[in-house]
Amino acid sequence: MTATLAAPPPTARRRPRRGGASVWLFALPALLAYAAFLVYPALQSVELSLTDWNGISPTRHFVGLQNYVDMFQDDTALLALRNNAVWTIVTITVPVVLGLLLAVLLSGATRLKPLLRTVFYMPAVLPLVAIATIWGWLYEPNEGAINVALRDVGLGFLAQSWLGQSSTALLAVMIPAIWVRTGFPMVLYLAALQGIPAELYESARTEGATRWQQFWYITMPSLRPAHYIVIALSLIDSFKVFDLVYAMTYGGPGNTTQVLGTLMYFNVFRFYHAGYGTAIAVVITLIAIACGIPYVLSQTRAERR
Amino acid sequence: MSGLTIVRGRRTLGQRIVAALSTGVVNIVLAVVAVFWLVPTVGLFIASFRSSADNSQSGWWTVFLKPAQLTLENYEDLLANPTITGSFLNTVLIVVPTTILVIVIGALAAYAFSWMHFPGRDWMLIAVIVLLAVPLQVALIPIAKLFGAIGIFGSIVGVILFHVAFGLPFAIFLLRNFFSQLPAELLEAARIDGASEARIFARVVFPLGLPAIASLGIFQFLWTWNDLLVALIFSNSTSQPITVAIQSQLRQFGANIDVLSSGAFLSMVIPLVVFFGFQRYFVQALLAGSNR
Numbered sequence: 001m002t003a004t005l006a007a008p009p010p011t012a013r014r015r016p017r018r019g020g021a022s023v024w025l026f027a028l029p030a031l032l033a034y035a036a037f038l039v040y041p042a043l044q045s046v047e048l049s050l051t052d053w054n055g056i057s058p059t060r061h062f063v064g065l066q067n068y069v070d071m072f073q074d075d076t077a078l079l080a081l082r083n084n085a086v087w088t089i090v091t092i093t094v095p096v097v098l099g100l101l102l103a104v105l106l107s108g109a110t111r112l113k114p115l116l117r118t119v120f121y122m123p124a125v126l127p128l129v130a131i132a133t134i135w136g137w138l139y140e141p142n143e144g145a146i147n148v149a150l151r152d153v154g155l156g157f158l159a160q161s162w163l164g165q166s167s168t169a170l171l172a173v174m175i176p177a178i179w180v181r182t183g184f185p186m187v188l189y190l191a192a193l194q195g196i197p198a199e200l201y202e203s204a205r206t207e208g209a210t211r212w213q214q215f216w217y218i219t220m221p222s223l224r225p226a227h228y229i230v231i232a233l234s235l236i237d238s239f240k241v242f243d244l245v246y247a248m249t250y251g252g253p254g255n256t257t258q259v260l261g262t263l264m265y266f267n268v269f270r271f272y273h274a275g276y277g278t279a280i281a282v283v284i285t286l287i288a289i290a291c292g293i294p295y296v297l298s299q300t301r302a303e304r305r
Numbered sequence: 306m307s308g309l310t311i312v313r314g315r316r317t318l319g320q321r322i323v324a325a326l327s328t329g330v331v332n333i334v335l336a337v338v339a340v341f342w343l344v345p346t347v348g349l350f351i352a353s354f355r356s357s358a359d360n361s362q363s364g365w366w367t368v369f370l371k372p373a374q375l376t377l378e379n380y381e382d383l384l385a386n387p388t389i390t391g392s393f394l395n396t397v398l399i400v401v402p403t404t405i406l407v408i409v410i411g412a413l414a415a416y417a418f419s420w421m422h423f424p425g426r427d428w429m430l431i432a433v434i435v436l437l438a439v440p441l442q443v444a445l446i447p448i449a450k451l452f453g454a455i456g457i458f459g460s461i462v463g464v465i466l467f468h469v470a471f472g473l474p475f476a477i478f479l480l481r482n483f484f485s486q487l488p489a490e491l492l493e494a495a496r497i498d499g500a501s502e503a504r505i506f507a508r509v510v511f512p513l514g515l516p517a518i519a520s521l522g523i524f525q526f527l528w529t530w531n532d533l534l535v536a537l538i539f540s541n542s543t544s545q546p547i548t549v550a551i552q553s554q555l556r557q558f559g560a561n562i563d564v565l566s567s568g569a570f571l572s573m574v575i576p577l578v579v580f581f582g583f584q585r586y587f588v589q590a591l592l593a594g595s596n597r
Contacts, residue, residue: 022502023423030414030473031429037470038436041444041451048446055446105335112332118584119339122346125580126573127531129548133555133569134345137352145348148364179342240440243533247552261534264442269538278446285443292438 042285048278055274067279077280080258083170084287087259088238091177096230098178099185104219106186107193117190121183128180132247135176139163163249166256173248173257177241185230192226193219232295239288260284346573353379353566360563379567389568391543392550396572398461399536399546400529403468407525408518410469411476416506418477419485420492430481436474441467445538452539459541467539468529476521483517484510520586527576547572 049067053060071077102120106113123131138145139162147159162172200218209217242261245251251258251266260280267277351365354375368374383389417423418430448467452458457466487510495505511518533548540549551568 023417023421026413026417026421026502026506027423027429029410030477033410033470033473034433034436037444037448037467038439038474041447042439044447044450045443102335105331112336116335116339118581119343122577122580123342125527125531125576126346127533127548127551127576129531129533129551129555130349130569130573133551133565134349136555137349137565138345143361145364179345236438240442242442247533247555250556261440261442265534265537268446274446281440281442281445284440288440289435289438292435295438 045278045282045285048275049282051275053275053278054272055268055277056272060275063275067276068283070276071279071283076255076258077260077263079255080260080263083257083259084239084241086170087174087177087241088235090174091181091238091241092231092234094178095181096185096234098182099230100189100223102182102186103189103193104215107190117186121187123180124183126180128243129247131176131180132244135172135179136163136248139172164253166253169249169253169257173244176248177244181234185234188226188230189223192223196222228295232292235291236288236295239284239291349566350570352563353570355379355563357563379563383567383571388550389547389571392545392547393571395461395540395544396530396546396548399464399468400526403465403472403529404522404525406465406469407472407476408522411473411521412480412511412514412518413506414473414477415480415484416510418481420505420510421502433474433477437478439474441471441535444471445534449538458539459544461540461544463539464536464544464546467535468532471535472525472528476525479521480514480517484514487513516586519583523579523583523586526579530576 048060050062050064051060052063052066102117106117106120141147141159141161141164144162146162150156150159160168162168196218200222201214204214204218240261241259242265245257245259245262246265249257251262261284264277264280264284267273267280269277271277348365351368352360354377355365355368356374356376356378359374418426418433444467449458452463457463491509491513492505495509500508531548532546533552536546536549537552540546547568551565551572554565554568
């Protein structure tokens with residue numbers, strides 16, 4: 001330490017200064033918040049998930065991995081896990097593909113394009129509760145716009161209780177999710193498209209490349225960092241699904257739209273199975289971290305460089 | 306080479322007509338999709354200006370034929386409802402301090418992580434990025450217990466603290482990416498002039514980092530404003546924000562869109578204003594994050 005100070009290597013001026021006590025003044029508030037609200041609760045969740053705690057009682061008993069074993073024998077939990085998987089795949093694939101398509105079509109600054117970009121991004125800023133209100137109303141069996149429109153064009157036999165029957169409920173909740181989530185990949189891809197040098201396209205055209213070839217051989221490879229961010233953030237985010245399902249179907253009808261997030265909530269705060277609910281929360285966390293690992297690795301590799 | 310350049314761009318009349326037609330078709334498809342994208346929000350907006358009788362008898366689109374049916378009735382009822390107005394105020398009281406705290410604490414930590422050297426820095430940074438993936442569900446129950454024990458369960462303070470803690474990983478991640486790309490010469494010059502770390506942060510890093518800070522602020526503002534889960538658990542009937550108030554009405558009134566639509570629109574107004582007011586910063590934030 002002192003040796004470094006006495007004889008700084010030639011690169012020392014470029015390197016960040018070794019901070020003294022002031023480092024802790026800068027980092028401490030954040031580290032304290034982390035310790036109190038993230039690290040400590042996460043560890044305590046693991047502990048609670050190994051107990052039979054009901055959420056109110058002052059006592060709880062250690063039950064080992066019983067809650068986790070129960071989860072794999074609980075049909076509702078397995079259905080919720082399956083719904084989470086379906087939800088994650090659909091609400092990532094469709095918005096990312098649609099967002100990329102829109103970004104390619106809407107890059108540039110002609111009069112209409114900025115307006116259209118705004119239209120497609122706007123749902124992303126709305127509260128999910130407001131979105132649940134809008135779509136719940138569109139789906140309403142008697143007065144809802146979807147059934148009314150179907151009847152008006154003579155397709156009345158297709159009108160149905162979209163959110164009220166198990167065959168369509170999950171799909172009916174995923175459609176608003178797609179509506180909300182398409183804007184984010186679009187905006188990110190639009191930003192990334194701006195970074196591709198125009199000369200690349202010019203020389204490709206010179207060589208007679210079609211627009212399709214330009215897309216596959218120039219646009220897609222150039223968007224690789226953007227793909228990474230879009231997919232990683234969507235994956236992390238998708239697994240936390242709660243608001244839309246909670247507000248639109250409350251996990252019903254029956255339990256057919258239950259996802260892990262709502263099931264955790266109901267177990268802890270409605271059914272007094274806090275130990276079991278916490279075990280579900282731990283499982284959500286583990287899966288979300290597993291989904292995030294490739295991204296974390298790429299980030300830390302970038303750090304080391 | 307020059308021969309090739311001349312050939313480029315010279316297309317036959319037929320090719321040009323085909324190109325113009327396909328562009329036209331694409332534009333028409335885009336416009337139709339955009340209209341569908343817009344219809345749910347516009348429909349809600351119009352429904353919020355129609356009486357309950359009108360809403361149950363006819364669709365909102367009839368307004369274009371009979372504009373006289375528009376009324377402020379729903380909004381008058383809404384503003385006379387102390388639960389809604391109180392929850393709107395609660396939302397503001399939660400969102401503003403949360404956003405400010407996340408920016409200040411996040412920016413200080415991001416500066417330490419990008420321009421100061423201390424033992425364990427790289428490992429702590431990795432921990433920060435990993436915590437981005439941790440869903441807040443895992444902390445709900447222990448924090449609810451903790452808040453109960455120290456007596457802030459059900460208070461606005463509790464909701465704010467929780468939001469700040471879970472806003473920090475993204476804040477530090479985004480700001481550190483941006484701060485670490487600032488020119489080293491500027492900071493070195495300030496250090497050679499003998500400026501303290503606090504002074505460098507306040508006079509150099511913070512002003513130069515404003516684009517990223519602005520976009521972080523917008524994101525944090527919207528997330529906190531739109532949150533349902535955290536507020537559902539940590540607030541009570543006197544501290545609940547507007548999302549919780551609307552959610553309980555949604556369960557109570559079901560399809561009565563005249564009751565719901567004005568409330569839902571009230572909850573959307575501020576996010577929409579923020580979005581339209583600061584649109585260009587959205588893109589800047591994401592660019593800052595995608596530069597690597």
